[in-house]
Amino acid sequence: MKTGSVTIIGAGPAGLAAAAAAAPYATVTLLDENPGPGGQIWRAGAGTTTAAAELWEPARQAGAQWLGGCRVVAADAHALLLENATGAQRLPWEKLVLAPGARERFLPFPGWTLPGVLGAGGLQALVKNGLDIRGQRVMVAGSGPLLLAAAAFLRSQGAIIAGITEQATRRQLAGLAWASLVSPEKRKQASGLFRQLRGVPYLTHCWVEAAEVQESSHKNSGWLAAVRLRRGNRRWREPCDWLASGFGLAPNIELARLLGCALAPAAEGRPSSIAVDDFQLASQSNIWCAGEITGIGGLELSLLEGRIAGLAAAGQTALARRWLKARDRQRHFARALARAARLDAELRRLPGDETVICRCEDVPLGRLREYHSWREARLLGRCGMGACQGRICSDITGWLWNWQYDTTRPPVTPARISTLALMAANAEKASSSEFIL
Amino acid sequence: MASSNRTFDLAVIGCGIVGAACARAGTRAGLRTIIVEGSLAGGGATAAGMGHIVVMDGSEAQLALTLYSRRLWQQLIPELPEAAEYRSCGTLWIAEHEAELELARRKQAKLAGQGVACEILDARQLMEAEPCLRPGLAGALRVPDDGVLYPPIAAQWLWQQAQNAGAVMRSGAIVTRIQEQAIHVAGGDRIQAGAIIVAAGSQGAELIPEIPLRPRKGHLLITDRYPGFLRHQVVELGYLQRAHAGTESSVSFNLQPRATGQVLIGSSRQYSHDRAVEPDVLSRMLARAQSYVPRLGDLRGLRAWTGFRAATPDDLPCIGPLPNRPHIFAALGHEGLGITTSLGTAELLLAQMLGAEAPIPAGPFQPARFFIETSPAGHA
Ligand SMILES: Cc1cc2nc3c(=O)[nH]c(=O)nc-3n(C[C@H](O)[C@H](O)[C@H](O)COP(=O)(O)OP(=O)(O)OC[C@H]3O[C@@H](n4cnc5c(N)ncnc54)[C@H](O)[C@@H]3O)c2cc1C
Ligand SMILES: Cc1cc2nc3c(=O)[nH]c(=O)nc-3n(C[C@H](O)[C@H](O)[C@H](O)COP(=O)(O)OP(=O)(O)OC[C@H]3O[C@@H](n4cnc5c(N)ncnc54)[C@H](O)[C@@H]3O)c2cc1C
Numbered sequence: 001m002k003t004g005s006v007t008i009i010g011a012g013p014a015g016l017a018a019a020a021a022a023a024p025y026a027t028v029t030l031l032d033e034n035p036g037p038g039g040q041i042w043r044a045g046a047g048t049t050t051a052a053a054e055l056w057e058p059a060r061q062a063g064a065q066w067l068g069g070c071r072v073v074a075a076d077a078h079a080l081l082l083e084n085a086t087g088a089q090r091l092p093w094e095k096l097v098l099a100p101g102a103r104e105r106f107l108p109f110p111g112w113t114l115p116g117v118l119g120a121g122g123l124q125a126l127v128k129n130g131l132d133i134r135g136q137r138v139m140v141a142g143s144g145p146l147l148l149a150a151a152a153f154l155r156s157q158g159a160i161i162a163g164i165t166e167q168a169t170r171r172q173l174a175g176l177a178w179a180s181l182v183s184p185e186k187r188k189q190a191s192g193l194f195r196q197l198r199g200v201p202y203l204t205h206c207w208v209e210a211a212e213v214q215e216s217s218h219k220n221s222g223w224l225a226a227v228r229l230r231r232g233n234r235r236w237r238e239p240c241d242w243l244a245s246g247f248g249l250a251p252n253i254e255l256a257r258l259l260g261c262a263l264a265p266a267a268e269g270r271p272s273s274i275a276v277d278d279f280q281l282a283s284q285s286n287i288w289c290a291g292e293i294t295g296i297g298g299l300e301l302s303l304l305e306g307r308i309a310g311l312a313a314a315g316q317t318a319l320a321r322r323w324l325k326a327r328d329r330q331r332h333f334a335r336a337l338a339r340a341a342r343l344d345a346e347l348r349r350l351p352g353d354e355t356v357i358c359r360c361e362d363v364p365l366g367r368l369r370e371y372h373s374w375r376e377a378r379l380l381g382r383c384g385m386g387a388c389q390g391r392i393c394s395d396i397t398g399w400l401w402n403w404q405y406d407t408t409r410p411p412v413t414p415a416r417i418s419t420l421a422l423m424a425a426n427a428e429k430a431s432s433s434e435f436i437l
Numbered sequence: 438m439a440s441s442n443r444t445f446d447l448a449v450i451g452c453g454i455v456g457a458a459c460a461r462a463g464t465r466a467g468l469r470t471i472i473v474e475g476s477l478a479g480g481g482a483t484a485a486g487m488g489h490i491v492v493m494d495g496s497e498a499q500l501a502l503t504l505y506s507r508r509l510w511q512q513l514i515p516e517l518p519e520a521a522e523y524r525s526c527g528t529l530w531i532a533e534h535e536a537e538l539e540l541a542r543r544k545q546a547k548l549a550g551q552g553v554a555c556e557i558l559d560a561r562q563l564m565e566a567e568p569c570l571r572p573g574l575a576g577a578l579r580v581p582d583d584g585v586l587y588p589p590i591a592a593q594w595l596w597q598q599a600q601n602a603g604a605v606m607r608s609g610a611i612v613t614r615i616q617e618q619a620i621h622v623a624g625g626d627r628i629q630a631g632a633i634i635v636a637a638g639s640q641g642a643e644l645i646p647e648i649p650l651r652p653r654k655g656h657l658l659i660t661d662r663y664p665g666f667l668r669h670q671v672v673e674l675g676y677l678q679r680a681h682a683g684t685e686s687s688v689s690f691n692l693q694p695r696a697t698g699q700v701l702i703g704s705s706r707q708y709s710h711d712r713a714v715e716p717d718v719l720s721r722m723l724a725r726a727q728s729y730v731p732r733l734g735d736l737r738g739l740r741a742w743t744g745f746r747a748a749t750p751d752d753l754p755c756i757g758p759l760p761n762r763p764h765i766f767a768a769l770g771h772e773g774l775g776i777t778t779s780l781g782t783a784e785l786l787l788a789q790m791l792g793a794e795a796p797i798p799a800g801p802f803q804p805a806r807f808f809i810e811t812s813p814a815g816h817a
Contacts, residue, residue: 076716376477379484379589387661389740409714409741414661417702417723418734420741424720 002026002063006313007080008097009072009255012039013299014291015099016055017306018313023062025314026095030059031067031082039101040121041299043128074410074423075259081410081423088419095286095313098256098274099306102249102292105271106392107142107343107399109350111211112245113359116224120150120246127157134158139227139238141165141208142246143343145190145298150244152196161197162240165206165229167247167347172340173204185300186333206231209350211243247343250395251293257408260284264295270338271395279320280309288313297334304330348400358393360386374403387414445471445605447790448620448630450612450644452478454588454779455768456636457595462783463634464602466791471628472596472604473620475611479592481638482775485744487657487693487703488588489670490777491528492553492580494544498753498801503774504551505797506781507582513780518594522587522696529558529567529669530578530676531690531729537674541578544674548580555580567669569730578674585670585693588776595779612637615644617764632790634766639747641769647808648755650770652745654709656688656719657701660736664698673729688722690729700736702726704773708748714741746772749807756782756802757789766790767804 006022008015011032016039019030030037038052060066070084079090104119111117118126120140127133138159140151143166151161166173207230214225226239250271253263257274262283264275273295280288290305291297297305304327311320351357353366361382371377374384374397383397384390384405394405411420447463449456452474463470477484490510494500510523517523532538541557548555558566558577566579600606607622614621619629635644642650673690686707693701705718719741727734749755749770759765766789768782775782785802788795 074716373477375480379477379480380593385740387737387739410716410719411738411741414737414739416734417658417660417727417736417738420658420738421720421723421727421734423716423723425717 003315004094005029006095006097006310007031007091007093008099008310009080010039010099010101010291011037011052011056011068012099012101012291012302013041013055014101014302014306014309015039015097016052016059017303018097018099018288018290018310019059019064020055021307021310021316022097022314023059023064025311025316028059028062028064029067029091030056030064031070031072033069033071035068037066037068040125043125071413072255073413073415073419075255075412076425077259078425081415081419083415083419088416088422090422090425096259096288097306097309097313098259098261098282098287098289098293099291099302099309100252100255100293102251102296103391105247105250105395106245107247107347107350108355108357108365108396109208109210109347110352110355111213111224113356114211114213114224115222116241117211117243117245120146120244123242123244124150124153127154132158133242135160136241137162137239138242138244139163139165139208139240140244140246141227142248143167144246144248145193145337146246146248147244148190148193148197150246151200152193154244155196155200159242161200162238163201163203164197165203165208165231167205167207167344168340168342169205172342203229203231205344207344207347207350208243208245209235212237249292249296251295253293254408254412256282256287256289256293258410258412259287261287261289267338270295271398278324279312279317280305281312295331295334296338297330298337301327301330301334343399357396358383358386358390360384360388360393363393368397374405377403389414443469443629445469445628445630447471447632447634448473448628449634449636450615450620451475451481451635451637451641452592452596452606452608453481453483453636453638453775454479454592454595455638455771455775455782456634457592457599458779458783459634459636459768459786460599460604461595461602462787464599464604466787468632470599470604471607471630472599473607473610473612473622473628475609475623478596478606478608479589481640482744482746483588483592483638485655485657485742486588486773486776487691487701488586488591488776489528489693490584490586491670491774492548492583493774493777494547495752496801498798499774500547500551501797502754502778502781502785502802504553505784506778509780509784510584510586510777511582517586518590520587521590521594523584523591524586524694524696525582525584526694527579527581527669528583529563529671530580530674531563531570531671532575532577532674534575538575541576541674545578553580554582567667567671569667569732570671571729571731574729579669583670585695586776587696591776592779612644615765617762632764632766634768634786636768638769638775639745641747641767645759645765645767645769645804647759648767648769648804649750649807650747651708652710653748653772654705654707654711654743654745655703655773656705656714656722656741656743657703658719658723658738658741659695660700660702660738662698663700663736666698666732666736667692667694667700667730670694671729686718688718688725690725692726692730692733699739700733702733702738706746706773712743714743746775748772751806753801754778754782755804755807756785757799757804760803760805760808769804
């Protein structure tokens with residue numbers, strides 16, 4: 001017999017693993033803003049990849065419900081406020097598993113906002129959704145193993161990879177290789193990636209200093225033309241059609257923060273994550289967190305955390321306990337990875353006074369120099385006041401000047417006024433068309 | 438610290454819009470001025486308010502102060518920086534039904550009697566003036582010379598004016614105690630000044646306990662950019678009645694067009710010290726706004742926040758010397774009108790300080806009205 005209900009937010013690997021683990025024991029609802037399950041990594045345009053289906057199918061057969069295309073815009077101790085394309089509703093919850101993943105981290109350099117410059121994950125998503133990249137020259141730059149995965153994928157779709165630049169030194173990466181010995185899966189993955197990328201230049205301790213724009217006479221005027229690269233004292237220009245830039249990921253912590261979950265102790269240079277105990281339980285009772293939200297760790301760790309969180313939320317602690325060791329091993333690897341990907345302080349010097357930091361409100365670095373805190377920059381300089389509410393630029397200013405940003409309030413993401421009018425427990429359901437589960 | 442050894446003519450405590458205006462007025466009168474701010478200048482109620490520059494007629498004194506202040510703002514407009522986002526959008530006071538339209542006519546007569554340009558719009562004219570409103574409203578009173586601005590930048594500009602004229606700014610200095618001609622700053626520092634203006638917003642009562650200030654919390658929510666959606670600041674005519682009904686929490690319909698094309702949605706009132714955005718109050722406020730502007734429902738809300746208005750029992754600010762300590766002046770208790778009345782407050786206060794003729798009657802604003810309970814012997 002099933003006891004209790006578990007609502008899972010986010011249908012990436014962590015959320016799917018949680019759903020599969022919890023479904024035999026509890027009434028499960030899995031929701032995601034995308035139309036189908038899969039998350040960032042298993043995104044397949046409108047469909048579902050095999051990997052996602054392998055986790056979702058058994059969950060579905062055990063009775064789990066799918067709620068796609070809808071996002072959580074606010075939440076309290078009793079209910080989630082959901083919005084989809086046409087309506088909104090309050091969805092009561094008993095036990096929550098938060099697996100909302102992470103977003104890409106962007107670091108500014110002159111030209112980082114040019115068309116043609118994208119996050120490595122963003123460009124992959126565009127291609128998965130139908131962008132034809134065949135024959136296009138792509139430069140892949142930044143830090144971390146995601147660069148390799150992105151480059152391999154783009155190459156498999158017909159892109160010409162002009163090169164991969166990794167800001168970390170060879171020595172830092174050697175540390176990473178050592179850490180990966182703990183994980184045969186990682187080792188296999190890494191060698192697989194390098195095989196797929198044979199012949200592609202891979203440069204360590206190298207980065208993009210600036211992206212250059214096509215001249216006005218060119219047919220692609222205004223678009224990215226080339227990047228200026230630097231490695232030690234060597235500087236050169238590399239023409240390309242796209243720059244896939246990636247400096248790792250930042251956990252999506254807003255919803256957890258709104259629900260009162262405490263942050264994990266700050267780690268130098270790393271974006272904030274949510275604190276959890278051995279069983280993935282956050283500081284609030286009945287809320288478990290799994291995947292990137294607890295700290296960036298990749299696919300295997302997300303799957304294990306999801307499974308543990310799902311079992312624990314469904315009251316199956318004894319079963320969950322079996323996976324703790326494997327998860328801890330993966331966590332160990334994740335920590336080593338974070339160390340290896342530590343950003344070179346030199347990168348802070350790349351943006352110039354004209355380089356835009358807040359894209360929503362078009363605020364350049366030079367103007368931010370007048371201010372001493374995030375709040376001052378916001379109130380007097382409009383930094384972070386736009387649609388993304390500082391999701392991108394607060395991470396940048398945190399990295400540049402250690403400005404702290406932590407004020408979460410509803411809505412956690414822009415939402416229709418008609419939706420927000422339903423926020424109260426006793427809201428009249430007058431104006432908004434409710435959607436049916 | 439250099440400033441503590443110097444003697445000032447005037448020390449202003451608090452650098453919200455009211456303190457900034459007072460410091461500017463002080464330097465314009467030739468006073469050596471210091472402005473002492475405990476936290477972020479402009480970061481108190483001034484960072485939370487709507488920035489509606491509005492003539493209000495809740496009482497004769499309120500009408501005099503808001504009208505005088507609006508005139509002062511209008512003189513400053515050419516000098517304000519673009520980032521102060523001043524727009525002369527006018528106010529529409531919405532009459533929901535015929536009975537309210539009658540109220541609007543009376544308000545019109547009263548304002549016109551004071552020389553305020555204003556006109557009654559019938560139902561059709563209202564729809565033309567503001568097409569986003571729901572049909573079926575009785576009409577409105579239009580006050581074309583009201584405007585909106587962005588308060589934190591307006592305040593910053595005011596204190597920069599004071600600084601350019603020689604005022605000294607001490608930031609990060611919390612005043613713990615005031616004496617007749619000196620103030621004490623946390624950490625032991627003491628600043629001497631011939632006169633002291635307490636412009637500490639809703640925290641003012643900590644320095645002058647006799648003034649009965651209560652924080653009246655308000656919610657606001659801002660949308661994404663929708664240029665052209667809204668033209669006027671639009672307020673329900675019953676606003677004042679609803680706002681001061683004295684119930685636990687009240688919401689009223691108050692929409693503001695920002696220069697950015699955003700719509701600022703207000704507002705709520707309740708006595709509270711808790712900063713948190715309350716889902717219950719927020720959703721009631723939004724539902725009310727939607728009932729006047731149905732298409733508002735499709736706009737995307739970006740951010741909600743709260744702020745505290747410093748409320749006095751009679752809804753008038755305190756602008757004047759303390760009865761028992763004539764060198765200490767209060768500029769406190771501006772409730773929901775301090776952005777508008779900051780400039781008038783500063784002039785009225787300086788006139789009293791310097792013994793000049795008051796630009797409007799100062800009587801109704803005297804802090805002394807709250808001191809009646811203290812013994813005639815004065816304070817120790
Ligand atoms: C006219 C106007 C237009 C605006 N337009 C926009 C806009 O377009 N986009 C936008 O995003 N914002 C906008 N804002 C809102 C602005 O960014 C702030 O959100 C607003 O000024 C309210 O401040 P806050 O409380 O949100 O400040 P925050 O930046 O959240 O800071 C609150 C301060 O209070 C402290 N604090 C928070 N909680 C507590 C607590 N419980 N106890 C003690 N201290 C606490 C924090 O440390 C911080 O210093 C606008 C404001 C105004 C006045
Ligand atoms: C929701 C809302 C909507 C509003 N809408 C409008 C509107 O449309 N039009 C309008 O005219 N008004 C409006 N108001 C009112 C307006 O915002 C306030 O009346 C005004 O900002 C008050 O300014 P202030 O300088 O007195 O206070 P504050 O801006 O709060 O400044 C006080 C300053 O004093 C400092 N301080 C306090 N104690 C000390 C100490 N001991 N030592 C040193 N420094 C200290 C604080 O840090 C702060 O910076 C609104 C208010 C709210 C909350």
